Amino acid sequence: MKSRIAALTTTAKGVPDRVPIVGRAVGQLVRVNLLDSATRLAAQAFLSALPALFVVAVFAPAAVRENVVSSLRDQLGIEGEAQQQVQQLMSAGHDDVAQSFGLIGALVTLLSATALSRAMQRVCERCWELPKSGTRVAAWRWLAWLAVWLVVLVCQVPVRDGFGAGAWLGLPLFMLLATALWWWTQHLLLGNRVRWYPLLPGALLAGAAMTGLGIAAQVYLPGAVSRSITKFGPYGVVFTSLSWLIVLFTAVTLAIALGRVVAEEPLVARHLEAWGKRD
Template sequence: MSEPPPGRMARLKQRSAEVAEFLRVLPEQVPMIGRALHQLLHVRLLDCATRLAAQSFLSALPALFVLAVFAPSSIRDGVVHSLRHELGLQGQAGESVQQLLQTGKDQETGFGVVGALVTLLSATALSRAVQRVCERCWELPKSGTRMAAWRWLVLLLVWLVVLVFQAPLRNGFGLGGWLGIPLTFLAACALWWWTQHLLLARRVRWLPLLPGSLLCGVAVIGLGLAARIYLPRAMTRSVQQFGSYGVVFTSLSWLIVLFAGLTLAIAMGRVIAEEPQIAHWLGGRTEPGVWGGPRF
């Protein structure tokens, strides 16, 4: 291949230098962009998302199965419906989940209440992981175990209940997506608004948490619509290639994407909340706080 003419190479180098200089001074000209870049580097998005996905798969899903085993058949059917909808479980994958829950129901007496309590307590690992993400996004020190322990269990139970009703909510309780999408958005915003306030132990006021909660609602809606298109085909293809292990691979990958979007929403929510004009409207104080940013 022939090399570009010297004049063209010089123009390309000049253009590259201009772009690099623009990117270098952009955070100084637009402080919000600089804070956003700093926030992304500090939060370590992929690391947090992977940890949350692993904890939800290894601890929260077993707790969900335990809830379905001891709950009435209507709740169990709601669990299956929600899992099928949220993770794209169709055909063989959906039948495997149905069979797993039915097998657990048949062995309920052998499992015992003690086993169920141990499973639920172990599942609070997900709550602890979410708390660490929220604290990292807001650059807060860790809460004491005595202060946070009851919050972990309450969060887990509320999340499990919300998941049971997630599929009917997305369908607008039978009325269609025109109602389901707004309801899902409002429910997601309310859930993540309350989740942040609960796990941060009231160290950040309600209003500064609102931008991140709204972004979480947008992430839930956007990723939910993408899941309807991507997950069923990907899950079917994985099951055909890897059998039951395909459900694990695809589900875990999708959970990483989901939690990456939610972590990004919480992190950017803090950046927006700390904009001087927005911080004034939200009632926050704009002087630097103990943790390197405005303290609310």
């Protein structure tokens, strides 16, 4: 038995040497610190970006507010009493909202939400082993990325529904939207230090992951939220939503990290280089 275990261990250790892409993938995930990075992103999204979404949505037209509620329900499982509270906040008058938040409070909330942008930038820089960008160079990029990310979050429900046509059109459209978002995200937050085409594999992986998790969320989250509320009361929504955000950002971080490994494979790199020269 001991000799068999030793043989299996030796075989496992030799896999990265025989399959170079496996060794590079393992090294990449260790360098990025996958779970730690994903947890930081999820915490920043929950604590800063979602409040910023509320601040923006309450001043927006009714259609936008409805899309926000639908997105929170589909992506985070916020329903029942929590959904009613969100709808009450969204339906409040602009004067009441302004008194509640205040101009300074709204600005502080929006600026603090760039913590998510900064965390995402650090993940991209780790994946591509690049030094941090200067604050003057990166500051406007944080705001730009946050604004686009919030817009995509609001619009994802009608896109996934194919604008009324159904999932047969909605899922391919959402896949294209998610791929475009994460392709542009890497290029923007890396400060144009990596060309477009090497970033494409990571964007495709992230788009596929977001599409699959979007389907899984509609199946899994309603029951998970109900069970969590039964066990923990109103706090169950918080626990389940934060846990699901960790899953989402783990998938994104994994996709971007492995995207670099795929892009540097000789065969893939040659094709990407050829496409780049055509343009």
